[in-house]
Each structure stands twice: as C-alpha cells, then as structure tokens.
Amino acid sequence: MNNKKILSISLIAIGIIIVLDFIGIHLGWIIRDVLKFLIPFIFIGFGVLAWKYDRRGLGIVLGVIGGFLLLGHLSGLITLLIAIGLIVWGVSLFRGKSVR
Numbered sequence: 345m346n347n348k349k350i351l352s353i354s355l356i357a358i359g360i361i362i363v364l365d366f367i368g369i370h371l372g373w374i375i376r377d378v379l380k381f382l383i384p385f386i387f388i389g390f391g392v393l394a395w396k397y398d399r400r401g402l403g404i405v406l407g408v409i410g411g412f413l414l415l416g417h418l419s420g421l422i423t424l425l426i427a428i429g430l431i432v433w434g435v436s437l438f439r440g441k442s443v444r
Contacts, residue, residue, distance in 0.1 A: 358382070384414035 361375060370376065387410030395403030415422075 358386070381417060384410045384417065386410070387413060 358379065361371060361379060364371065365376060365379075387406050389410075391403045391405070391407030391410060393403075394400075394406060
C-alpha cells in the first residue's frame with residue numbers, strides 16, 4: 345500500500361472513533377486518551393501540509409489551533425518547569441549570588 349492509502353485509512357479510522365465517542369459509544373479510556381493526545385499533532389501536521397502547498401493562511405490557523413491544544417496537554421509540565429525555575433531563582437537570591 346502506498347502512503348496516501350495508509351494516510352486515508354488512518355484518517356477515516358480516527359474520524360469514525362471520534363464520531364462514535366461523540367454519540368456515546370465509548371471504545372475505552374485508552375483510545376480516548378490516545379486521541380486526545382493525537383489531535384493536536386494532527387492539526388499541526390495538517391498546518392504544515394497546508395503551508396507546504398502554499399495555503400499559508402490555513403497552515404497558520406491549523407498550526408496555532410494545534411499549538412493551543414497541545415499547550416493544554418503540556419500545561420502540567422510547563423507548570424513544573426516554572427516552579428523549578430522559581431525555586432532556583434529564589435535560592436540564588438537567598439544566597440546573594442547571580443544566576444549568570
């Protein structure tokens with residue numbers, strides 16, 4: 345099978361799973377969690393493809409939507425990194441040494 349057929353079958357399967365979940369037929373928590381994590385990357389990928397084929401406006405919109413969706417999933421990690429940075433900054437201020 346060539347890449348176009350694999351992509352089209354994958355997109356159809358993901359679409360069917362999303363529609364089934366939307367109408368109340370749940371296929372398990374694993375599929376739902378995987379899809380929640382894949383959707384931002386799908387948006388970003390379509391944005392890159394649109395940008396590549398000179399649809400720059402659509403590419404920017406899809407990329408930004410995917411970025412915001414991904415930001416929501418990574419908010420816990422971002423919060424942890426900010427907390428570690430604040431701790432390092434506070435300790436360096438307490439010691440009186442520069443961070444640089």
